[in-house]
Amino acid sequence: MMINCTINGRAYQFNIDPRMSLMELLRQQGLNSVKQGCSVGECGACTVLIDDIATDTCIYLALWADGKSIRTAEGEVKGRHLSAVQQAYVDTGAVQCGFCTPGFVMTSTSMVERFRGQPLTEQEIRRGLAGNLCRCTGYTSIIKAVQKAQQLDEETPR
Ligand code: FES
Numbered sequence: 001m002m003i004n005c006t007i008n009g010r011a012y013q014f015n016i017d018p019r020m021s022l023m024e025l026l027r028q029q030g031l032n033s034v035k036q037g038c039s040v041g042e043c044g045a046c047t048v049l050i051d052d053i054a055t056d057t058c059i060y061l062a063l064w065a066d067g068k069s070i071r072t073a074e075g076e077v078k079g080r081h082l083s084a085v086q087q088a089y090v091d092t093g094a095v096q097c098g099f100c101t102p103g104f105v106m107t108s109t110s111m112v113e114r115f116r117g118q119p120l121t122e123q124e125i126r127r128g129l130a131g132n133l134c135r136c137t138g139y140t141s142i143i144k145a146v147q148k149a150q151q152l153d154e155e156t157p158r
């Protein structure tokens, strides 16, 4: 079946197998920031933004993406510049092996955009990131990354 969607601001049309997950489709397009972790909606490694909502793509059929706007971690890089969230993850040392990082970045991006001008508490950040698992960092640096991302985002001219 045919679907139309935008990925990182560009329009695409795909002829897909209706059983295919959005994770499979995105990875086939070379968007390897979309990681295949648990494949059952538990780890968040496959998170992208669909119409600006953080979504596990391993349990989201590609056909449901028809008419939607999809953002992946690749699209957050503008020219040579990381997004505020990506830069904050680097600055706070919140990246170790990196496998979970794109998913965390996309969930964090949705939080930063949704709560612009409203600094989140540690507890709110932990709750917001509850769907993303990290085996390396112990989460403390990731919490700091979201706090720093909110600051950097405030300083970013729009
Ligand atoms: S791979 Fe999708 S939630 Fe784990």
Ligand code: FES
Binding pocket: 094, 095, 096, 097, 098, 099, 100, 101, 133, 134, 135, 136, 137
């Ligand atoms: S940095 Fe390795 S799983 Fe999170």
